[in-house]
Amino acid sequence: MKRLLKYAKPYAWFFVLAIFVVLVSAVVDLLPPQLIRTIIDGYLNNEALSESERLSGISRLGFAVVGVFAAQFLFGYLSTFITSYLGNRIVHDVRTELFRKVLRLPMSFFDRNPSGRITTRIVNDTQNIQEFFTSVITAMVKDVFLLAGTIYFLVRLSPRLFATSSFIFPIIAVAMILFRYFDLKVYREVRTNLAKVNAYLAEHISGMSVIKLFLAEDYKRKEFDSVNSELYRSQLKQLYVFGIFRPFISFVRHMATSAIIYFGARMILQQSIRFGELYAFISYIDTFMRPLEDISEKYDIIQNTTASCEKIFSLMDEQPEPSGKKNSDLRIEKGKLEFEDVWFSYDSERWILKGINVVFNPGELTAIVGETGAGKTSLMNLINGLYVPQKGRILIDGKDMFEYDLTRIRKQIAAVPQDVILFTGTILDNVRLFDESYSEEQVVEALKKVHAYDIVSHLTDGIHTKIVERGYTLSAGERQLIALARAVLFDAKILILDEATSNIDVETETRIEAAIRELSKEKTMIMIAHRLSTVKNADRILVVHNGKIVEEGKHAQLLARQGVYYQLYQIQFAS
Numbered sequence: 001m002k003r004l005l006k007y008a009k010p011y012a013w014f015f016v017l018a019i020f021v022v023l024v025s026a027v028v029d030l031l032p033p034q035l036i037r038t039i040i041d042g043y044l045n046n047e048a049l050s051e052s053e054r055l056s057g058i059s060r061l062g063f064a065v066v067g068v069f070a071a072q073f074l075f076g077y078l079s080t081f082i083t084s085y086l087g088n089r090i091v092h093d094v095r096t097e098l099f100r101k102v103l104r105l106p107m108s109f110f111d112r113n114p115s116g117r118i119t120t121r122i123v124n125d126t127q128n129i130q131e132f133f134t135s136v137i138t139a140m141v142k143d144v145f146l147l148a149g150t151i152y153f154l155v156r157l158s159p160r161l162f163a164t165s166s167f168i169f170p171i172i173a174v175a176m177i178l179f180r181y182f183d184l185k186v187y188r189e190v191r192t193n194l195a196k197v198n199a200y201l202a203e204h205i206s207g208m209s210v211i212k213l214f215l216a217e218d219y220k221r222k223e224f225d226s227v228n229s230e231l232y233r234s235q236l237k238q239l240y241v242f243g244i245f246r247p248f249i250s251f252v253r254h255m256a257t258s259a260i261i262y263f264g265a266r267m268i269l270q271q272s273i274r275f276g277e278l279y280a281f282i283s284y285i286d287t288f289m290r291p292l293e294d295i296s297e298k299y300d301i302i303q304n305t306t307a308s309c310e311k312i313f314s315l316m317d318e319q320p321e322p323s324g325k326k327n328s329d330l331r332i333e334k335g336k337l338e339f340e341d342v343w344f345s346y347d348s349e350r351w352i353l354k355g356i357n358v359v360f361n362p363g364e365l366t367a368i369v370g371e372t373g374a375g376k377t378s379l380m381n382l383i384n385g386l387y388v389p390q391k392g393r394i395l396i397d398g399k400d401m402f403e404y405d406l407t408r409i410r411k412q413i414a415a416v417p418q419d420v421i422l423f424t425g426t427i428l429d430n431v432r433l434f435d436e437s438y439s440e441e442q443v444v445e446a447l448k449k450v451h452a453y454d455i456v457s458h459l460t461d462g463i464h465t466k467i468v469e470r471g472y473t474l475s476a477g478e479r480q481l482i483a484l485a486r487a488v489l490f491d492a493k494i495l496i497l498d499e500a501t502s503n504i505d506v507e508t509e510t511r512i513e514a515a516i517r518e519l520s521k522e523k524t525m526i527m528i529a530h531r532l533s534t535v536k537n538a539d540r541i542l543v544v545h546n547g548k549i550v551e552e553g554k555h556a557q558l559l560a561r562q563g564v565y566y567q568l569y570q571i572q573f574a575s
């Protein structure tokens with residue numbers, strides 16, 4: 001909570017204003033019963049005054065009551081507006097900081113946390129914080145003030161009636177605590193079941209093609225029925241709680257009011273209280289209940305906010321990814337890349353790369369081959385700086401890669417992964433990654449260089465064709481070409497292609513290969529490949545097996561060795 005309040009500090013003056021408005025609105029809320037009491041006792045039932053004096057007094061105070069109601073509306077509006085503004089500003093700041101943090105987290109964090117969970121932190125948990133600022137802090141101040149104010153007026157109006165009616169307060173408090181307890185229990189159940197339905201839908205809607213292809217509709221329908229029924233049952237429970245408790249609390253309140261009317265009427269007969277005073281007393285009892293109910297509700301919000309804050313701050317405290325030496329001016333000049341006894345594991349349990357020693361030279365096209373799961377992509381992830389090796393060093397132009405400011409040199413290391421994800425925008429945006437310092441002509445030039453311009457210009461709006469979420473309206477090959485053009489545009493010194501031509505037709509692939517060969521004259525090129533036909537012409541081939549480089553050489557040399565490469569080759573070309 002202490003940490004959360006820090007986010008309110010820049011808006012301290014708004015807070016002061018909000019509290020002031022809320023206090024004024026509480027004072028205004030306390031006025032009507034007093035005014036109406038004066039109308040009844042001072043004028044309506046005052047036999048000592050003439051009829052015209054009584055009428056003029058009643059209309060004067062009547063106007064005052066209308067004025068008070070208008071003020072109630074005005075201050076009610078002002079306090080809602082100010083507190084909502086405050087809540088929204090603070091949550092906006094928290095959300096921005098959270099997303100900024102998420103952008104700096106290492107990939108290992110995303111391996112551990114599903115995207116749904118991270119989205120919940122940024123969207124739902126922050127919503128609780130907004131509610132806390134919008135309807136708890138200032139409202140609590142008002143509630144406490146209203147409680148004190150009503151007790152003061154109740155005692156002032158009639159200490160005897162106050163003492164007589166005080167037995168109802170514990171009854172109402174117990175009823176409300178019970179209601180809160182059951183309400184909270186079923187509310188949590190509904191929330192959990194709702195989250196399950198959401199998660200189920202998210203997973204299955206995105207995997208719809210698999211469901212259809214494997215005719216799993218019937219099975220999935222039954223599975224969803226069961227998740228959905230759980231939600232239905234918990235919502236029914238919520239209905240019972242509300243159905244029983246709401247009317248019960250109303251009943252208790254009405255019983256209490258009846259008791260007060262009974263005792264009050266007896267006191268009127270004994271002439272120890274006047275009618276207007278009894279009216280005001282009953283009105284204040286009503287005002288007294290509101291903050292009581294409110295406070296118990298706010299207590300829940302405080303609990304939810306505390307839970308959300310714990311989750312939000314634990315996300316904020318996550319270790320950011322190592323980004324090298326901040327503000328270092330070092331740039332990649334040549335692009336020579338060296339692995340010095342590199343060991344790497346994703347989960348600190350199983351070594352994926354075991355003591356890799358290799359040098360990649362500028363102007364050289366190195367192919368990496370090996371069976372599925374051998375560790376080829378992992379090697380690429382280390383070069384990108386997406387993961388950090390546990391042991392050993394990676395040097396770029398003779399310097400440890402962490403000597404560089406990784407955020408600055410990332411553009412100089414380009415990667416075209418197996419499955420390219422694009423962002424909402426146009427093809428132009430995605431090639432230049434929203435960096436408008438690159439002109440449209442430069443983008444076209446880059447697309448031409450990788451033989452993608454012909455393909456792109458056949459799309460509806462050429463390079464201005466809109467791309468929807470993740471780019472799935474483009475073919476996998478088109479997406480790979482866009483990523484390849486991006487690498488050319490950014491003039492990356494190191495270029496890693498992970499099966500980059502796997503989704504492209506043979507004709508285009510041949511043209512791209514020519515482009516790649518051309519590019520490799522000025523760059524350090526690393527090409528990960530499954531299909532050995534694509535690596536024949538590489539300057540050098542590395543064979544990865546079980547996390548180690550087991551063979552190295554040109555195609556013909558490796559075949560002659562009759563080792564792992566030879567076996568892979570035999571399997572692929574046996575037919």
Ligand SMILES: Nc1ncnc2c1ncn2[C@@H]1O[C@H](COP(=O)(O)OP(=O)(O)OP(=O)(O)O)[C@@H](O)[C@H]1O
Nearest residue numbers: 111346347352370371372373374375376377378379
């Ligand atoms: N994010 C991850 N978390 C944990 N383990 C992972 C992760 N990514 C890959 N692995 C594991 O690391 C091993 C090497 O994976 P990698 O993707 O490097 O293989 P690869 O040689 O590129 O395979 P492929 O040819 O199928 O792309 C695999 O056993 C895989 O299960």
